[in-house]
Amino acid sequence: MIRCGRPCKGEEQLSHDRLLDAASQLFLENGYGNLSMETIARSARVSLRTIYNQFGDKAGLFGALIRRCSDQFIETLLDQDAPMEQALTTFAKLFLYRVTRPDVIRIRAILLGESPRFPDLAIQFYEQGPKRTLDHLADFFSRQQQTGYIRSVDPHFLAEQFISSLRGERFQRLQLGLEETPDQAEIEIWAQETTQLFLYGVINKSTG
């Protein structure tokens, strides 16, 4: 790179983001232990010293990355007034689409593998990401219970079960790299079938 020297005023955030972007992609491809700082620096067209100035060390860079990934969380809207099945199905589609993106799958798997080394990071990730979705969903179920449409079970339990059903075994296979990323059409079927099973159960009802 020809460009060198102290960056201009407006460009401070720029190299910072470029660095995070490059590091992100490389961590996703190689995991934590199998990626060298030099590779990151070269890919981001940044000097090694800059990384250490901005993030302290490798763990700091990894942490910043996880945190940025969690911050990308946007609360999925749950329409409280729509029919419950429709509201849940719409939520399910959005949730499944996000959660099946290859980079989300990968970052999750990497964090799982390294969580004993970064226990605080695991907590941050969960509380800023999955936990907020669960709370949001539990609130939805709680309101639906007040209408009497659904059984009075702990709404947090319901939220956890719904999320877990949504992920399904296919999510495990995705994390193991045994399956391709689903497209929109597959996700829609996936969301509908799972939501119905969750709502109506398995038993054949005697009366419709």
Add this chain to the structure above:
Amino acid sequence: MIRCGRPCKGEEQLSHDRLLDAASQLFLENGYGNLSMETIARSARVSLRTIYNQFGDKAGLFGALIRRCSDQFIETLLDQDAPMEQALTTFAKLFLYRVTRPDVIRIRAILLGESPRFPDLAIQFYEQGPKRTLDHLADFFSRQQQTGYIRSVDPHFLAEQFISSLRGERFQRLQLGLEETPDQAEIEIWAQETTQLFLYGVINKSTG
């Protein structure tokens, strides 16, 4: 170690197992990339050369370990003649107990993180472990469908949903190290509530 030289006839398998046991525990504690061959050798009271003779290299040792972990799979009995809810609950307890053991949780998380480096290993693990459980469960649902008690949905879909519901969000937290291993009492409640929700759904039925 004082003991040295070519091992006696009956002791061949012994050091092999001792090696796998030690390696197993160390991999669980440290993950793949953060564990040195020398540490394994010392812990197993075995020379480095012996490891390389028996397993080729580090990846080979890790693979043998994963395979042994999968082979420990024992088909959980599903009583086809018992009432369905009872059969499923019994299965659920056993499944949850096994799947929440710390070493099983850890080996899974490590394999997830390293799966891009060991794609074949991920396949072997899944097919010898989870897949056999799923097939077994799908067969159970298929037979139950013939009795007409449950809706006619793809039994493999039902099996996947049941397993996935069983794991629940708590399983994710376990993998992230955010929760303690559940004891038998917790597992029983967990199994019962999940099974009931799976069978009867969320909707308040008009007629009991």
Add this chain to the structure above:
DNA sequence: ACTAAACGGTAACGAACATTACCGTTTAGT
């Protein structure tokens, strides 16, 4: 008894890697 195989222990080799240091350069702040 003799050879080959397998072992434990130590050391060595070579590569990779996280981290730091140094140098010349460009911009910010005053």
Add this chain to the structure above:
DNA sequence: ACTAAACGGTAATGTTCGTTACCGTTTAGT
């Protein structure tokens, strides 16, 4: 204009690690 800060590039440092080699020892197989 001058100093301090931040940069890119290269090199160095110190460590760790996977793997191999060598040596003396013990057992298997014949």
